[in-house]
Amino acid sequence: MATPLAQRLAFFERANNTSxxxxxxxxxxxxxxxxxxxxxxxxxxxxxxxxxxxxxxxxTTDFSEALLEFITPVSRSIDDTLNELDAIHRFAYAELGEExxxxxxxxxxxxxxxDDIPVAQYxxxxxxxxxxxxxxxxxxxxxxxxxxISGIHYNFSLPPALWQALxxxxxxxxxxxxxxxxxxxxxxRNFRRYAWLLVYLFGAAPAVSxxxxxxxxxxxxxxxxxxxxxxxxxxxxxxxxxxxxxxxxNLNICYNRMDNYINTLREAIxxxxxxxxxxxxxxxxxTGLLQIENEFYSPIRPKRVTASGEIPLGALQRGGxxxxxxRCLDVNPMLPxxxxxEQIRFLDAFLMFCLCDDSPYCDDDVxxxxxxxxxxxxxxxxxxxxxxCDKGQKRTLADWGNELLDGVDQLAxxxxxxxxxxxxxxxxxxxxxxxxxxxxxxxxxxxAQLETHTLSYHDFALQSSQQHADSFRxxxxxxxxxxxxxxxxxxxxxxxxxxxxxxxxxxFDTYLQRFYEQYQQL
Numbered sequence: 001m002a003t004p005l006a007q008r009l010a011f012f013e014r015a016n017n018t019s020x021x022x023x024x025x026x027x028x029x030x031x032x033x034x035x036x037x038x039x040x041x042x043x044x045x046x047x048x049x050x051x052x053x054x055x056x057x058x059x060t061t062d063f064s065e066a067l068l069e070f071i072t073p074v075s076r077s078i079d080d081t082l083n084e085l086d087a088i089h090r091f092a093y094a095e096l097g098e099e100x101x102x103x104x105x106x107x108x109x110x111x112x113x114x115d116d117i118p119v120a121q122y123x124x125x126x127x128x129x130x131x132x133x134x135x136x137x138x139x140x141x142x143x144x145x146x147x148x149i150s151g152i153h154y155n156f157s158l159p160p161a162l163w164q165a166l167x168x169x170x171x172x173x174x175x176x177x178x179x180x181x182x183x184x185x186x187x188x189r190n191f192r193r194y195a196w197l198l199v200y201l202f203g204a205a206p207a208v209s210x211x212x213x214x215x216x217x218x219x220x221x222x223x224x225x226x227x228x229x230x231x232x233x234x235x236x237x238x239x240x241x242x243x244x245x246x247x248x249x250n251l252n253i254c255y256n257r258m259d260n261y262i263n264t265l266r267e268a269i270x271x272x273x274x275x276x277x278x279x280x281x282x283x284x285x286x287t288g289l290l291q292i293e294n295e296f297y298s299p300i301r302p303k304r305v306t307a308s309g310e311i312p313l314g315a316l317q318r319g320g321x322x323x324x325x326x327r328c329l330d331v332n333p334m335l336p337x338x339x340x341x342e343q344i345r346f347l348d349a350f351l352m353f354c355l356c357d358d359s360p361y362c363d364d365d366v367x368x369x370x371x372x373x374x375x376x377x378x379x380x381x382x383x384x385x386x387x388x389c390d391k392g393q394k395r396t397l398a399d400w401g402n403e404l405l406d407g408v409d410q411l412a413x414x415x416x417x418x419x420x421x422x423x424x425x426x427x428x429x430x431x432x433x434x435x436x437x438x439x440x441x442x443x444x445x446x447x448a449q450l451e452t453h454t455l456s457y458h459d460f461a462l463q464s465s466q467q468h469a470d471s472f473r474x475x476x477x478x479x480x481x482x483x484x485x486x487x488x489x490x491x492x493x494x495x496x497x498x499x500x501x502x503x504x505x506x507x508f509d510t511y512l513q514r515f516y517e518q519y520q521q522l
Contacts, residue, residue: 005407008356011169012414021418023159024348025323027074028085030331030338031150032101033108034066039462040109041148042066042099043118049095051492054122054131054499058088058488061120063135063147068092068101074155078344085337086472091485093472100469104333104461105237106208107148117144125499126511127309130285137284137291141247141276145212149237150331152339155303156351157323181258181302181320186359187351188300188324189255192370193362194354195299195328196377196388197401201431202343203234203381204330204442207450207457208241219379223450227457232382234443235330238299239378247273247289253296256361258320261302262313262522265293270519285512299328299374311518326351332442333464336471345427349412357407365392382438401435 002010011017034042046053046065053061062069070088075081092101102108110117119135122128138147163180171179207229208220218241220228229236236242251268254260273289285291293312304315304322326347331338362370369389377397380386386397405428412424434440439448449460477485 004358005353005356005410008166009410009414011166012356012411017162017165018414018418020159020162020165021352021415023076023162024352025074025076025157025159026078026081026344026348027155028070028072028081028339029153029155030070030085031062031152032068032070032103032331032338033064033148033150034068034096034099035102035108035465037098037100038109039100039102039458039465041107041111041117043116044099045118045121047095049489050092051489052123052496053120054125054128054492055495056488056492058084059092063120063138064144065118065120067120067148067150074157076159078341081344082337082339082341087477087481089337089468090472090475090477091481093469094477094482100465102150102461103331103336103338103465103468105150105205105235105330106457106461107145107150107212108461109209109458110145110148110211112211112214114139114144117148119144123496123500124503126503126506126508127499129508130512130515133282134285134291134294137276137279138295140279140283141295145214146242149242151237151327152329152331154326154329154339154344154347155323156326156347158355177320181316183355184302184321184324185255185258185261187355188302189359189362190354190357191300191324191326191351192255193366194350194404196373196381196397197404198326198328198347198350199235199238199374199377200381200397200401200441201346201434202329202332202442203238203378204332204334204446205235205237206230206233206443206447208236209456209458213241224454224456227450229447229450229457230379231447232380233378234381234441235328235378237330238328239375247275248297251289251296252364252367253298254362258302258316262317265290265296266313266519266522268296269293270516286516297327299326301325301327309515311515313522314518317522324351330442333461334442334445336468341423342427342430345412345415345424346408346431349408349415349424349428352411352415353404353408356411382441382444398435402432405432405435 036042046061050056050059058071060069061067070085072081072084119132119139122131167176167179207223207227210226210228213228220230223229253264268289269292271289272287276284276287290296302316302321303325304319306312306315373388376386376388387394388397388400390400409425409428412428415424416422438444449455450457
């Protein structure tokens with residue numbers, strides 16, 4: 001009997017279905033700290049020329065006033081996505097003056113005190129106050145320094161027509177929205193099992209400046225006076241130094257079915273956590289283990305666009321999964337916008353492989369192995385013959401990675417058939433070369449720069465960021481692009497003003513109470 005992968009490959013081989021692969025949809029969210037010319041965290045407010053961080057569709061802030069987030073619209077074109085990200089960078093540099101964008105995941109030079117890092121501000125409306133208070137809570141729970149780590153989020157979805165065709169093939173008469181949601185959760189389960197491969201191939205954060213840890217105990221090695229690193233590490237951002245917490249380590253979110261996912265995440269939000277009960281009430285949204293869904297740090301999330309005031313879990317329950325968000329990608333400091341077309345093509349093929357491959361339910365043992373594999377690759381992924389755990393059996397990273405790439409290659413070939421040319425297969429082949437030669441990985445290239453040229457991590461990232469800054473400034477904006485961003489600024493300010501006019505209609509406490517009541521109703 002044919003495997004699920006073989007059956008789905010045969011499905012996509014049909015001409016009408018192959019052509020639908022050109023309709024895959026993607027969007028990118030890229031984070032960058034603003035720094036002064038010397039690479040120290042900028043303490044200036046969000047630039048007025050960028051419009052309102054609350055309402056601007058392309059430029060906002062994440063945790064800090066200094067942590068910019070650039071957002072591309074949903075697109076079917078890789079080139080259009082990257083060109084828009086490039087345009088946002090060129091616009092930013094037209095307005096930043098002497099400041100630069102820190103084009104790396106691990107942060108720039110930070111102040112000695114955690115409170116030196118300014119928390120993002122969004123205005124006086126209740127939704128704006130909620131965003132800021134949520135960030136204050138994150139600062140208390142995990143430290144503000146940890147929140148300055150940057151990443152790239154990759155949003156991905158299949159077109160409705162492709163889902164309809166797959167539903168006609170496999171749906172069996174069930175509910176269409178449920179079918180789509182179940183398949184997205186199958187993709188997510190496989191992604192979590194295999195995400196270590198992305199961290200090995202694209203991890204670009206093997207080192208950090210000593211000031212980030214500020215004396216905190218760690219297992220890193222010194223490299224010069226101000227750099228700490230692990231010689232074989234790939235992405236410190238994805239390990240214990242990054243988006244991890246002791247409180248969340250015992251949080252076992254289930255991805256077997258959407259109702260499992262909603263229920264386990266809901267419980268974490270509505271259940272008070274003793275460690276957080278001593279924080280000032282006005283410095284967090286709640287004492288729950290999680291304040292809201294976004295606080296759960298996962299390498300991938302099921303997503304649906306929310307209505308105004310709607311909680312993300314409520315949106316999922318209402319309409320099912322609409323797209324997935326990949327969150328384990330580092331900003332590559334050697335690339336102008338931190339990511340390129342080659343990586344995007346591989347991500348598309350990899351995600352389609354995760355969708356098509358057999359995806360059994362996970363149990364506690366599988367979840368534990370998934371976490372352990374990720375941490376091994378984070379800390380020592382480029383170590384020769386590194387052993388991982390696959391279905392209870394030990395195997396080398398290279399052996400397992402090559403097996404996975406055999407499957408990814410088949411999807412890459414289909415994507416090339418749809419688009420013409422061989423760009424997808426070429427991308428996959430370049431990733432396979434990294435499995436036999438770890439020096440080709442971004443993390444190895446960065447470590448080589450640090451060790452060979454006796455560079456600190458700070459100097460390496462600063463020099464790289466300055467080079468990119470010079471390029472963006474030289475190329476500048478066309479008059480049409482400048483006008484477009486001016487219009488977006490004005491539009492965001494008008495939307496902010498309309499939102500601010502509602503500020504006195506309801507107290508913040510009442511607004512927050514109504515927000516949390518939605519979790520009780522799930």
